[in-house]
Amino acid sequence: MRTNTLLILDDDSHDASLIAHEAQHLGFEVRVLDDAKLFMDAFLAWKPTHLAIDIVMPSINGIEILKTLAQLDCQSSIILSSGIGSDLLPAAQLVAIEHNLNIRGILYQPFHQHILKNLLTDQVSVDLHARSASDASMQPFTVDAQSIDDAIRNQQFSLFYQPQIELHSGRVIGFEGLLRWQHPTLGIKLPEAFIPVAEKTGQIDQLTQIVIEHGFNFIRSLSNTLTFSLNISAKSIKNHLLTDALVEASQSLEVAPERVILELTETATMQDPDEAQHILSQLRAEGFKLSIDDFGTGYSSMAQLAKLPFTELKIDKSFVTTMETSSKSRKVVASTLKLAESLGLETIAEGVENTLAAIGLRELGCRYGQGYYFARPMDQATATTWLGQWNHQF
Template identity: 35%
Template sequence: MREPHGHDFVTLGIALAAIILFIGTAGLVLPGIVRAWSGSGPIPDMALTNALLLNIALILFGWQRYKLLNKELKERRVSEVEARRLADIDHLTGCANRRSFTKALGTILANVDGKERAFAALVIDLDNFKQINDLNGHLAGDAVLRTTAARMQRLLPEGGLLARLGGDEFACVVPYHSQVPDRIDQFATRIIDMAAAPVEFEGTPIQITLSIGIAADHHLDGPVRDAASAQKLMHKADIAMYHAKKQGKNRFYWFEAPMENELRFRNELEAGIRRGISRGEFVPFYEQQIDLESGTLTGFEMLARWQSPELGTVGPDIFIPIAEEIGVISEMSERLMAQAFEDAKNWDQDLTLSVNISPVQMRDPWFAQKILKLMVQHNFPPNRLDIEITESCLHENLGMVRSMITSLRNQGVHISLDDFGTGYSSLSQLRSLPFDRLKIDRSFIHEMREEDHGTKLVDAIISMSDGLKLPITAEGIENAEVLEALKKMGSMKGQGYHYGRPEPADMVLERLKTAGMLADSSNGDGKVLEFAPPSKTSAKGGNSKVS
């Protein structure tokens, strides 16, 4: 409560002095006034009468000021209580906020007896919440957060506490009997089931899922339980939540010690990737693309490799998903393409360069302009570039994807639909989008060796492409048997380990030099290469793409 101001004390002193003066003068003046009014005495001294009136006025002023002070103090007490309440809650959802939740959890942990009563901390994160905001607007996102919080509050057992930690992340602490941890499993399952009901916003149903990490007080080391223990418990629950995300989302996991080591390694990878981009540790490798009928080399597909000083050569299946998550995939890809353009300028001008694009890059409305700018900067002919996009790109923003494809094709760039058959492309999409080529996913080619229906499926895809007048590239050709089977199905290109593992730029140059297929060679047209066995240098890292 705020202390009264100095002038409040002055007012109080004046009022007290006025009361004392009133007592002193009233005994002299009031009887004379009464006698004067009754006609039995002279009029009292005017100075004493005025002094009495002034005393009365001062007393009334002091009394009024006293009432105003009391009212002000009462309002201040109410405001301070409300301010403390507002400082402890999240204004959007009405839940506790991070500060008050951590404090409350510390108090709870300090009072746990460690025998029968136990507490579990749950960290709850909405999956793909950014997409909800991007597609439906932030008002829709706020509605989702409020509705989700209200639903979880209704499910919360007695003695539980729900908080919004920030963004799309919530946390709750739930009491349970130490011998019946299944109660927490049931509670987490109910939360996930609750989220399955879509949130209605302006007539539009918004579907959400949740990932949950759980840690109990028995996961803490040592007998001391305080606010620092609350932070540690929340950290363990957060690690378990991250593990749930990694395992596919829409699920829950209890904290386990190996998860912490895994997260630490993940953090080291993130830091290594950021450093590696600035240091130029990510380099392009190249996989040969062959015309199956003639055996002629037609071009190369660029595949990313991380030449880490600590980890050695790392394949893209390790670092590409992380680069996408931490938002550095565009910078990495642009640096790789810039280097690939410079490498490919040394090849025969008939050889094409294929570049696989991450779906994350396709969300950038300036993607096409960035590609064209790179080609201009490195003086690379558009007709030699083949951009490969996956089917998953088509379902995020079909209109923007169509605009990008059209912009690139208008400049002479070729566009291929990669990993065809693994996504959900419809025939109408294939007919409406101006693709130049389809690439059959390696999983279908691999099945041709083992199952008859694999051959039938590949044959069906080839027949469909013939109807759409789209040429085919088959990925993952690993032996002569598959190659011969594909040759019988029609004219197409192919790539895979049968023709050699992906190679760095210097090995590609050596191979092309031997075949007379460098930019300054004059006798390389239609040259059929002699394919060497896979080299040990390029074997590590597999046959994964840039994304």
């Protein structure tokens, strides 16, 4: 059996050295490069058993690297890495799998040694001359009640934070908390991979409680003018204990309800409008704010929406990302902003990905924005650092 070898492509010498050190400790031969051409030359000449690729680098297109490896019939086990909060990684992982690459998993920064070790040693024990059909990275990601329970017990669920910006001043007004499942070998999984299952199995309230606890602890450490937004499932709306859980957390963690914004989709509120009105009115009475999430994608009537005690309307990113190229999308955004104004609602647009979108929304009268143009979702430590460095300009 040949020696395990690892070829690293990373433009951050510190991160690369951490990966290299752990791999060498496990008996790997290691080479580190920060140039895409040199990396491909080394790959062809050395034929390493493992690759570690930083998928997000200023001068290198990581997706193209993966596609090129696929064209070369790469048999190496691949670990994808990148900066904290990069939502490109799950997409890159899907691209790699679609091209039949052998993805071991995702390594987020800051690196956790035990995860890196698992990604490397899980492959050491198998035949390195052949791709194993049973390899964990090639298996479908199956979610059931037991796997969710295990993930909760092992604290694999965490919250990433994306800032929300006042468009006319550049001031940060708050953060949205986005739940992620940090799977030890398959990388980060987004909510659409597990929330529907949790709703069916009755575990959604446990996940909501994780979001509440993590988010409230984060926001209490920041300026008391900043808000925290969290998504509420349609199933949770029917749970009368939701209000009690939020009130209890607000009191015990000393976070004023006025700093908390509960985001609900149109569909969630329309499944049982009368029940939704009752629960949402309770929450508003306690001081919590309410946001209509993904507005414009559902089928609710204006009359029904007007009856519910919302304080904010969130414009769906499908309209925001196309408003500069589609006159129809721009008209939808403009009319939505007028509707929100007539109902006395604050407005926030998600999916702000460039300067034109930010300026265009501001000119139309949208007060707040959120999207990759300002920042990707980040873990708590990175979000705190980012906040301290934000210069209010865009």
